[in-house]
Each structure stands twice: as C-alpha cells, then as structure tokens.
Amino acid sequence: MATIKDLSLRCGVSVSTVSKALNGYQDISEATRELIIRAASEIGYFPDANARALKMKKTYNIGVLFSTLSNHGLRNEYFAHILASFKERAAKRGYDITFIEHNIGNRKMTYLEHCRYRNFDGVFIACAEFGDPEVLELVNSDYPVVTIDHAFNEAISVLSDNVEGMRQLTQHIIDQGHRKIAYIHGTKSSVTHNRLVSFNNIMKENGITIPEEYFKEGIYRSAESAEELAVRLLELPEPPTCIIAPDDYAALGVMNTARRMGLKIPDDISVAGYDGISVSQALEPKLTTIKQDTDKIGAEAAKQLINLIESPMTTSLDNIYLKVQLVKGGSVRNLNTI
Amino acid sequence: MATIKDLSLRCGVSVSTVSKALNGYQDISEATRELIIRAASEIGYFPDANARALKMKKTYNIGVLFSTLSNHGLRNEYFAHILASFKERAAKRGYDITFIEHNIGNRKMTYLEHCRYRNFDGVFIACAEFGDPEVLELVNSDYPVVTIDHAFNEAISVLSDNVEGMRQLTQHIIDQGHRKIAYIHGTKSSVTHNRLVSFNNIMKENGITIPEEYFKEGIYRSAESAEELAVRLLELPEPPTCIIAPDDYAALGVMNTARRMGLKIPDDISVAGYDGISVSQALEPKLTTIKQDTDKIGAEAAKQLINLIESPMTTSLDNIYLKVQLVKGGSVRNLNTI
DNA sequence: CTGAAAGCGCTTACAG
DNA sequence: CTGAAAGCGCTTACAG
Known part of the structure; x- marks a missing residue:
C-alpha cells in the first residue's frame, strides 16, 4: 500500500x-x-482507515447488533431484508458496517466493550433481547443508537406502525363479513402488545365481542406452534371463521393444519398473516397480510443513525413510525356475497 | 476509553x-x-483496535463480499444462512466481519481498494458476479480469499456437492418409477452446469432418454419464471410425470401452476426442488428436495479462511466439497405401487 | 502557500 | 526484569 x-x-x-x-x-x-x-x-x-481513525477518532464504521436468537437474526427474512437496505444506505453515506459480537476470540467482551474496541461511530440494534443488561448498557452509553421495533428514551427507534397495521388488517377482515375472528399472537413484547391492543380496539369499535378462547399465544415464525394452536381453534364447538397468525410463517402452519383437517382455504376457513414475506405471495391462495416495508425501515434507520452521528445537535431522539400496507390476498373469504 | x-x-x-x-x-x-x-x-x-492494527498490520477483521444482485445477497435465504454461520464461526476465532462495498461515500473504490483501505486480513466472497473484473482483481490479489460455489485457482472454494446432490435427487425420482422427468434448470453457471451434467449422467446410467423439450432454462429463485415454464411443460402432448425445479422457490411456482391447472400434487404431477429452505418443509405436501447444509458451508468457509490467514504455508488452496442431503418429502409420487 | 513537529494508542527491538 | 525510543500512517495547530 x-x-x-x-x-x-x-x-x-x-x-x-x-x-x-x-x-x-x-x-x-x-x-x-x-x-x-x-x-x-x-x-x-x-x-489507511486505521491510521486515520486513530488520529481523528472517527472510523466511518457502524456497529450492527444482530443476535442470532432462535428464529431471529440473519435467518429471519424480515431482519435480513432490513439489514440489506441498511447496509446499502450506509454505504452511500460513506459508512461501513461491522457486526457487534458478544465474545470475540478468547476475549469476553460486552457489546459495549466491543464497540469501544472497534471505535464504532454509532450503533444499530437490529435485533436483540431488549431486556438484556448488555443491550441496555449499550443503549444508555454515549453512543448514538438506533433500534428497530423497540422504543428507548435514549435512542431513536424506527418502528413499523403496528397499531395501524393491525387496524387495517382487522378492519379488512371485518369488512369481509367476519365476526368470529381468532388471533394467534406472538410472545409478549411491545410489538405484540400494540397489535393486541389495536385488535381489541377495532373489535370494540365494530361492536364485536371476541371470546377468550379465540386468543392464543404462539411463537413468532414457528409453523409448528401455529399448527398446534390452529387445531385447538378449529376443534372448538364454535370455531372461528378467520384466524389471524402472528406472522406469515405461522400463517403457513395454520393453512397446512386446516387442509390436513379437510378444510379448504378460504372457503371453509380464512387465514391472515403479518409481515408480507416473499413466499407469502407465492402461495395459492396468496396470503392476506400486512406488508412491512423492510427496505424503508432499513434505509430510514441508516439515515437516522448517520444524522445522529454527524449532527447530534439537530437530530431529535424521536420514534419514527413507518407506514404499512395491507395486502389483500385470497386467503380471507368475502362472506358478504354468499 | x-x-x-x-x-x-x-x-x-x-x-x-x-x-x-x-x-x-x-x-x-x-x-x-x-x-x-x-x-x-x-x-x-x-x-484500541485501530492503534493496534496500525502497528501490527493485522486487523482481525474479515471483508465479506455480498453483492445484492436480484434475488441474491441478504435477501436470499441460502446466502443469508451461510453468512449467519460464517459470522458465528469467525467471532469464535476472534475475527469481526465487515461488508465490502463498491462505493463508499463519495469515494469510488474497487472492491480491492476497499479491502486495502480497511486493511482486512482476508476476504470472503459469499455471493458475487464471478465474471466481474473487480471480483477477479480481488481473487488475484495477495489477499487470502475463500469463495462459495465457484472455484478459482487462487482461492479456496467451499462447494456444495452439486453432482452428488443432483445424483441423489434424480435417482430417487427414478426409483419412484418416473421416466418422464423434466428439468427446469437455472441460468448458466458452474453450479447449473454440474447439476445438468449429473442429471444427464444418471439418465444415461438408467437407460432413460429425455426429450429436448423437457429441458427449460429458468431463473433461480423466480417463482414467476418457473410458473411460465411449468405451463409449457404441462401443456406438452406428452407431459412429464415429474418436474425438477432449479430451487425451492421455483418449485413453489411449479406447484401453484399445477394446482391452477387443476392438477393435484403428487397424484397428477410430481415436483422436486433444490436447497431445502425452511419454507419448503412447511408446505403440504412437504417438498422433496436436496438440503444444502448452509450452517456447514458458512462455518467451513470461515475455518478455511482463518487458517489461510494464520497459516498460509500449511493451508492448501483446495476446493472443499460438502455433503448434501436428500429430503424425501411428499411431492414426488411413488408410481411403483400403483 | 509550505513544512517541521507533535501526537493519536499501540508494539517491539534494544539497552541497561 | 524494566523502560526509553522509534515507528505504524495519518492530521493539524503552529511557525515561517
């Protein structure tokens, strides 16, 4: 060189x-x-980036926390797509991205220590256990931080508008004439909470009462979990006419279960998902779902983080809510025209 | 600090x-x-990693080339999974990973220039246009390089054994009594070539002749392309009894097309895929496919690259072929028992 | 308009 | 066993 x-x-x-x-x-x-x-x-x-960084205290490198929990991280299409667009936008602004690891070689480091070791300019928490003390340490540090789908006071959060998404999906299902709507929601989290609240509010607005047994707690992205719960729902004395799954993978599980029980979709049972992953639109019938704009989420997160790095004084720590889009597939039957 | x-x-x-x-x-x-x-x-x-790197000429940072072509990069489950396991293994050995970009900010850099700028210790070419002069420049540089699914003289390549995979899949289909087997293969590449050759060899071994019109060139990971080609195959005067798709996403397209034409799977038409992505096993019937061990591929690539970095004299530039696994789903009918 | 000097945080021959 | 000194490649007050 x-x-x-x-x-x-x-x-x-x-x-x-x-x-x-x-x-x-x-x-x-x-x-x-x-x-x-x-x-x-x-x-x-x-x-030489290293020599320059040493002198300037600026690395043009962003640390990305992307823990690979079960069904999370790079193996999850939702997060992988967000990362893809984050990386593209960051590159355009001159920043590289490096993954934050927990242990690096023999050295046990906390996330924060890893960031200091590499001198990242900022941190993007794409997916993580938000209650983990190490994550909190990172969020509360003096690093500029942007998170996805989880709000902190000390960071900018980019969130898909779950309240609005659930509103649109639920209202659409009601508009199709459904009243007996079951909801398999994911494990507890702020995202799950907001969707549940929204679901309940729409029901109230429409004067519909949902019996307790129509609510089931499933596991995000687990087809198995959804299959098991779908059986329980469909075997109820008064089964629902529509089942909302926590996400598209789970919706796939619900559809398989229904078919295995001899039910046709959407003729005998309607199914809806959430996320709008690519495969959901390659099914027959196409899945009715809420599409989260992963390209936008990733790009917006990168934009916010770099603004925060370069202009901390003029970038406010607000939450950014991104629009979602209702995808009307063929998996929810219109009961009005019967 | x-x-x-x-x-x-x-x-x-x-x-x-x-x-x-x-x-x-x-x-x-x-x-x-x-x-x-x-x-x-x-x-x-x-x-401080930067200070240390400056003095030691060693960054403990690996550059990862992961171009986001259409249907590639992080948005492709196959590559995203490989990256996940690569990253995990690299972290264990003390290396971070950073994406190699084409243009970083206003500076137009070639891939190689970006690597020199960051002083990466080695380079992992996970997915890229292998004919791109910039990729060749990188491969021919003095950097330790490991690639996936494409062999170079100057680098170690980790390859899924496509010849063996196609052999197992095809033989399984033949064993189920199929003779009229159509093959929608992907666009030309060494991977496609090896699978095609293997397919043809097994046919010859079994004394089966496949008519020209049973071969179609599709596009990897494109359900649309596969759907269109499947129609053409199924409308032939003498349609195949089984269609092999270039990958699982494409197989999904074939299945949808068949159903839309009123055919039941596998009763009326058998379908096979390739890759073994998670969703292929969430379908009904489960897809018969070849599972590529992405965890193994990523981990092996990391291991080889770090060996090459740390012990260049005792690490040979060989290709590493990894085993694949036949997944017998329910999408290929057994014609022998009729 | 140009350059000598100090310094970023570290490592490592070398001297003692 | 310990430390002073040089140097990795760069930037930036400061002097001229």
Whole structure:
C-alpha cells in the first residue's frame, strides 16, 4: 500500500502538504493540489482507515447488533431484508458496517466493550433481547443508537406502525363479513402488545365481542406452534371463521393444519398473516397480510443513525413510525356475497 | 476509553511493561504482571483496535463480499444462512466481519481498494458476479480469499456437492418409477452446469432418454419464471410425470401452476426442488428436495479462511466439497405401487 | 502557500 | 526484569 509518504517523496512536497491537498484544505496552491491529486490517483493511493481513525477518532464504521436468537437474526427474512437496505444506505453515506459480537476470540467482551474496541461511530440494534443488561448498557452509553421495533428514551427507534397495521388488517377482515375472528399472537413484547391492543380496539369499535378462547399465544415464525394452536381453534364447538397468525410463517402452519383437517382455504376457513414475506405471495391462495416495508425501515434507520452521528445537535431522539400496507390476498373469504 | 498510558500511570510502570504484560511476554515478573492484569480489568481496559492494527498490520477483521444482485445477497435465504454461520464461526476465532462495498461515500473504490483501505486480513466472497473484473482483481490479489460455489485457482472454494446432490435427487425420482422427468434448470453457471451434467449422467446410467423439450432454462429463485415454464411443460402432448425445479422457490411456482391447472400434487404431477429452505418443509405436501447444509458451508468457509490467514504455508488452496442431503418429502409420487 | 513537529494508542527491538 | 525510543500512517495547530 502506498502511503502519504510515498506521495510526498514522489511530488517533492511535505506530508503535511499532501494531507492538506487531499483533504481539501484551502491554503494549498492550485498547482500543488493538482499535482498531488494526479499522483494519488496514478499510484492508486487510499488513506489507511486505521491510521486515520486513530488520529481523528472517527472510523466511518457502524456497529450492527444482530443476535442470532432462535428464529431471529440473519435467518429471519424480515431482519435480513432490513439489514440489506441498511447496509446499502450506509454505504452511500460513506459508512461501513461491522457486526457487534458478544465474545470475540478468547476475549469476553460486552457489546459495549466491543464497540469501544472497534471505535464504532454509532450503533444499530437490529435485533436483540431488549431486556438484556448488555443491550441496555449499550443503549444508555454515549453512543448514538438506533433500534428497530423497540422504543428507548435514549435512542431513536424506527418502528413499523403496528397499531395501524393491525387496524387495517382487522378492519379488512371485518369488512369481509367476519365476526368470529381468532388471533394467534406472538410472545409478549411491545410489538405484540400494540397489535393486541389495536385488535381489541377495532373489535370494540365494530361492536364485536371476541371470546377468550379465540386468543392464543404462539411463537413468532414457528409453523409448528401455529399448527398446534390452529387445531385447538378449529376443534372448538364454535370455531372461528378467520384466524389471524402472528406472522406469515405461522400463517403457513395454520393453512397446512386446516387442509390436513379437510378444510379448504378460504372457503371453509380464512387465514391472515403479518409481515408480507416473499413466499407469502407465492402461495395459492396468496396470503392476506400486512406488508412491512423492510427496505424503508432499513434505509430510514441508516439515515437516522448517520444524522445522529454527524449532527447530534439537530437530530431529535424521536420514534419514527413507518407506514404499512395491507395486502389483500385470497386467503380471507368475502362472506358478504354468499 | 482508558488507554495503556492510564494503566502505566496507575501501576507506576512504563507503557512498554504494560503492553508486554498484557500480551503475555515472558520477561515480566509475575508480581508486575498480576498488578497490571488486575488494574486492566478494574478499569475495563481494552486495547484500541485501530492503534493496534496500525502497528501490527493485522486487523482481525474479515471483508465479506455480498453483492445484492436480484434475488441474491441478504435477501436470499441460502446466502443469508451461510453468512449467519460464517459470522458465528469467525467471532469464535476472534475475527469481526465487515461488508465490502463498491462505493463508499463519495469515494469510488474497487472492491480491492476497499479491502486495502480497511486493511482486512482476508476476504470472503459469499455471493458475487464471478465474471466481474473487480471480483477477479480481488481473487488475484495477495489477499487470502475463500469463495462459495465457484472455484478459482487462487482461492479456496467451499462447494456444495452439486453432482452428488443432483445424483441423489434424480435417482430417487427414478426409483419412484418416473421416466418422464423434466428439468427446469437455472441460468448458466458452474453450479447449473454440474447439476445438468449429473442429471444427464444418471439418465444415461438408467437407460432413460429425455426429450429436448423437457429441458427449460429458468431463473433461480423466480417463482414467476418457473410458473411460465411449468405451463409449457404441462401443456406438452406428452407431459412429464415429474418436474425438477432449479430451487425451492421455483418449485413453489411449479406447484401453484399445477394446482391452477387443476392438477393435484403428487397424484397428477410430481415436483422436486433444490436447497431445502425452511419454507419448503412447511408446505403440504412437504417438498422433496436436496438440503444444502448452509450452517456447514458458512462455518467451513470461515475455518478455511482463518487458517489461510494464520497459516498460509500449511493451508492448501483446495476446493472443499460438502455433503448434501436428500429430503424425501411428499411431492414426488411413488408410481411403483400403483 | 509550505513544512517541521507533535501526537493519536499501540508494539517491539534494544539497552541497561 | 524494566523502560526509553522509534515507528505504524495519518492530521493539524503552529511557525515561517
């Protein structure tokens, strides 16, 4: 690798001058600047990121926390897509991304220690156990932090609008003439809570009462869990006409169960999902679901984080709610036209 | 952040001594070492990765090339899973991973330039356009390189054994009594080539001749492409009894098409996929497919790359072929028992 | 307009 | 067994 010293020798100027020319300082003559810039591109010079970081206390590197819990992390389409768009947007703004790890080699580090070790400029918490003390330590540190789907006072959170999403989905199902609507929700979390509240509010608004046994707690992204719960719902004396699953994978489980019990979708039982993953639209019938705009979520998170890094004084720590989109598939039957 | 100087002041020794004690040099008295180690953990000292990298020419950071082409990159379950296990294994060995980008901010860099800028210790090419001059430049550089599913002379390649996978899948289908087997293969690549060759060889071994019109070139991971081609196959005067899709997503498209045409799976038409993605086993019937062991591929790639980085003289540039596993789902009918 | 010097946090031959 | 010194590649007050 060519260094700034090679350039200074080649151009017959000092390293100070080279550095200033390359960094756009004004007190360099036009001729010298041109000479240096040309030489730099001729020998393919690039500054050494580590040396620069050491001096400038700025790495242009963002730490991304992406713990691989069960059914989470990179193996989850929702988060993987968010990461993809985050990475693309960050690159455009000149930032690289590096994963934050818990233990790195023999050194046991906390997440925060890892960040300090690498001198990240900011932190993106894409998916994590939000109650984990190490995560809290990170959030409460002086690092600029952006999270997904979980609000903290000390960080910017980008959230898919779960209240609105659930509202649209539920209202659509009601509009199709359904009254007996069961809801398999995910394990408790703020996301789950907001969806449940929204579901209940829409029911109330429409004057519908949902019996206790129509609510089941399942596991996000677990087809097995949904299958088991679907059986219990469908074997009720008065089974629902529509089942809302916690997500599209779970919805797939519900559909399989129904078919195994000899029921046709949507003729005998309607099913709805949540997330809008690609496979949900490759099914027959296409799944009625709420599409979360993962491209937008990732890009927005990157934008907010970099703003927070570069202009902390003018970037407020607000939550950003992103629109969702109702996808009307063929899995919810219209009962009005019967 | 506490520095080595803080430690030296606190312990009343020189920075040299601190550094040596922390790095396990032998010429330090036991007492001094203990004093320093204790102080270090008390104030939560961690060396600065950038400073260290500058001096040692070693960053403990691996560059990962993961271009987001259509249907590729993080949005592809196959690659996302490989990355997940790569990242886990690399962390265990003490390496972080950072994505290699094409353009970083305003600076247009080639992949290689980005690697030099960040001083990566090695490069993992997970998915990329292998004919791209920039990729070739990277492979031919002096960086240790590991690739997936594509062999280069100058790098280690970890490959899923496509010949063996296609052999098992095809033989299984033949064993079920099928003779009229259509194959929608992906666009041309070495992977596609090897599968095609293997398919043809098994046919020959079994004395089966496949008519030209049973071969169609589709697009990997495109349900639409597969749907269109499946129609053409199923409308042939003499349609196949089984269709092999290039991958599981495409297989889903084939299944939908068949159902839309009023055919039952597997009673009227058999379908097989390739990859073994999670959703393929959440379908009814479960898809008969070849499962690629993404956990193994990612972990093996990390292991090989780190060996190459740390022991270049004893790590040979061989290709590593990983076993695949036939998943007998319910989507291929047994014609022998009719 | 240019350059010598100090310094970012670390490692490591070398001297004592 | 310990420490002073040089140096990794860069930036930036400061002097001229």
